[in-house]
Amino acid sequence: MKCVDDFRLKFGKTELVPIVIGGMGVDISSAELALEAARLGGIGHISDAMVPTVSDRRFNTDFVKEKAKLYKYNVANTDKSTVIFDLGRLAEATHMHVGQTMEAKRGDGLIFINCMEKLSMNAPRDTLRVRLSAALDAGIDGITLSAGLHLGSFALIEDHPRFRDAKLGIIVSSVRALQLFLRKNARLGRLPDYIVVEGPLAGGHLGFGLDWANYDLHAIVAEIVQYLRAEQLDIPLIAAGGIFTGSDAVSFIEIGAAAVQVATRFTVTHEAGLPDKVKQEYFRANEQDIEVNNISPTGYPMRMLKSSPAIGAGIRPNCEAYGYLLDGNGNCAYITAYNREVALHPNDKKVFVMDKTCLCTHMRNFDCWTCGHYTYRLKDTSRLQDDGSYRLLSAEHVFRDYQFSTDNRVALPA
Numbered sequence: 001m002k003c004v005d006d007f008r009l010k011f012g013k014t015e016l017v018p019i020v021i022g023g024m025g026v027d028i029s030s031a032e033l034a035l036e037a038a039r040l041g042g043i044g045h046i047s048d049a050m051v052p053t054v055s056d057r058r059f060n061t062d063f064v065k066e067k068a069k070l071y072k073y074n075v076a077n078t079d080k081s082t083v084i085f086d087l088g089r090l091a092e093a094t095h096m097h098v099g100q101t102m103e104a105k106r107g108d109g110l111i112f113i114n115c116m117e118k119l120s121m122n123a124p125r126d127t128l129r130v131r132l133s134a135a136l137d138a139g140i141d142g143i144t145l146s147a148g149l150h151l152g153s154f155a156l157i158e159d160h161p162r163f164r165d166a167k168l169g170i171i172v173s174s175v176r177a178l179q180l181f182l183r184k185n186a187r188l189g190r191l192p193d194y195i196v197v198e199g200p201l202a203g204g205h206l207g208f209g210l211d212w213a214n215y216d217l218h219a220i221v222a223e224i225v226q227y228l229r230a231e232q233l234d235i236p237l238i239a240a241g242g243i244f245t246g247s248d249a250v251s252f253i254e255i256g257a258a259a260v261q262v263a264t265r266f267t268v269t270h271e272a273g274l275p276d277k278v279k280q281e282y283f284r285a286n287e288q289d290i291e292v293n294n295i296s297p298t299g300y301p302m303r304m305l306k307s308s309p310a311i312g313a314g315i316r317p318n319c320e321a322y323g324y325l326l327d328g329n330g331n332c333a334y335i336t337a338y339n340r341e342v343a344l345h346p347n348d349k350k351v352f353v354m355d356k357t358c359l360c361t362h363m364r365n366f367d368c369w370t371c372g373h374y375t376y377r378l379k380d381t382s383r384l385q386d387d388g389s390y391r392l393l394s395a396e397h398v399f400r401d402y403q404f405s406t407d408n409r410v411a412l413p414a
């Protein structure tokens, strides 16, 4: 019986263990986690979601405080169109986060950054261009474009000196999305270096509707493998979403995937950025504790624990400090929902907003517990301790379990 280690992901002459730890927003896929993946010969991701906030936490900078101070006058104003990001400061934060991570890299693996198009930051094209270029400047090995179709993202960096040398990949959930991306970018003469095919069981935002359960990752991967062969496109395909054991991973490699991208099992490792208390919530979750809902202002369904404090919280929008989801005209679906509730309950001190959430604030505070479908199986990957908590795992332990396990087994920590 084969294990993942019997295979290698090839990028030209570079050979990697075919395990990618996926990007997990607002520093759940921390630099420490990505560095472990690279040290062990695979690929790790850091995330560029709310990078000024992440930099403040990592390096004691004041990017958020500065922005909040600058726009303090606007806090009570429902119009957020004037709240914009300083592009120079945004580049600086990205340089620090990426640069210091790359400096610390050891081993033969790679570190990529996950970049979400839906973080439109009140100036979609300009802020995306700055984030992509700054990551390339700071030496990132590759960029994974996610949460959006990214039809114009390659063009934003086509003049960058590293445009053809850095690895650039996209995440898609259907052959149609891939075809659209390839068609729109044909004139650049530069194909993606890899394609992550993410199925309906993944964590974070989903590329499916609330009918996600009708889709199957094996079927989507098979369809895209067939399409790439028919078009004679030799692009590594990386399968993602619900791959819980090494044997699950092998099943995708055997139908044509070059590697797998995994995330959920790493959320409960020491290196992941979630607070330890939240990691225990993930361990304890049962299947009925997890839902896919529409509360993300991005418009994409998102999977999370039903007990997430973000659900129903009616906090005042925090765009002066954050504002990552402002669409370019100062709008965000949460602001609309919040203002509606305030108008309906003018005398209430506290309002509850059930249909949308202030994703920036809640992701920043680790109060939106987004998770993969199989989070309820995490308890089977560790040991329950005398005090009722589960033992946190090391990223190395989980990585090696994916790499070497057979027979659908999951290795428990020693």
Ligand SMILES: Cc1cc2nc3c(=O)[nH]c(=O)nc-3n(C[C@H](O)[C@H](O)[C@H](O)COP(=O)(O)O)c2cc1C
Pocket: 021, 022, 023, 024, 025, 026, 028, 047, 049, 114, 116, 146, 147, 171, 198, 201, 202, 203, 204, 205, 240, 241, 242, 243, 261, 262, 263, 264, 265, 267, 370, 371, 372, 373, 374
């Ligand atoms: C907690 C969590 C946060 C995530 N955040 C992001 C994100 O910010 N951007 C993104 O492209 N994917 C995100 N994902 C998706 C993962 O990168 C990955 O593709 C997927 O979850 C793999 O499936 P698995 O979790 O079942 O292993 C997230 C997943 C989890 C579990």
